[in-house]
Structure formats: structure tokens, C-alpha cells
Amino acid sequence: MAKVAETASNGMEESVVEVLQELLLEFQDELENADLVYRNTRLRWAAALRMVPKKYPSDLRMTIDSIPTNTCTERMPNLDVAMGVLKDSRVYFTLDWMKG
Structure with missing residues (x-):
């Protein structure tokens, strides 16, 4: 939960970070x-993971930071x-190493 700690260090209230x-x-367990x-x-x-507020402050959207993966x-x-x-070319062939 490094991103949660990062959020706390960026000024978000500790109670909000805990929530x-x-x-x-909970969402991870459900999935x-x-x-x-x-x-x-x-x-x-x-x-x-990143939690982003939606239009209404009580609604949150879970997103991912895909830059490191990309x-x-x-x-x-x-x-x-x-x-x-x-x-x-005149001769073509394929090798399928995945299916043996």
C-alpha cells in the first residue's frame, strides 16, 4: 500500500487515508x-492502484497507474x-512453441 502512504504524505487527512x-x-477481497x-x-x-473521486465526493473510482507496466x-x-x-519469399512455415 505504498500509494496510500504517498497519499498521506501529499496532505490527505489520515482518517481519509485509513478509509x-x-x-x-475490501474491494480487492470482493474481486x-x-x-x-x-x-x-x-x-x-x-x-x-489509485482511488480517484467521481462526480459526487462520496463516490470513488479505482484506477491503475499503467506507466511502469507500459x-x-x-x-x-x-x-x-x-x-x-x-x-x-516462396517458402512459409510456422512454429508453435506454445502447444508443443
Whole structure:
């Protein structure tokens, strides 16, 4: 819950931070119990949660900070570029390493 501590250091009242932390934990438990998410024990690709106020102050929206995750991802190849490489080829084959 590093982001909760960061929120507290940015001037949000401690009581509000505690409520947000409880809300996040409850929401996380609900998602896990509904099998919509699972706990990532490796924490390799996890994104930090952020609670953002909606139109009404009592409503909150849970979002993620995807910038660190995006810096670790590789761009997908462009189909036009891949087809250009195959332009004068006569033999094609595929290898499927995932299905054996």
C-alpha cells in the first residue's frame, strides 16, 4: 500500500487515508472471491492502484497507474512491416512453441 502512504504524505487527512485503505482491501477481497482477479505472488507486472473521486465526493473510482507496466512491454509487430519482409519469399512455415 505504498500509494496510500504517498497519499498521506501529499496532505490527505489520515482518517481519509485509513478509509481508502480499508475500501481498497475490501474491494480487492470482493474481486478475488468472485474469481475476477487473482493475487500476483511474483509482483512482476502489478500496477499501483489509485482511488480517484467521481462526480459526487462520496463516490470513488479505482484506477491503475499503467506507466511502469507500459515501460516493460514490447510493441507488437506491425502487420504491414511483417508482410513486407515476406514479399519475395516462396517458402512459409510456422512454429508453435506454445502447444508443443
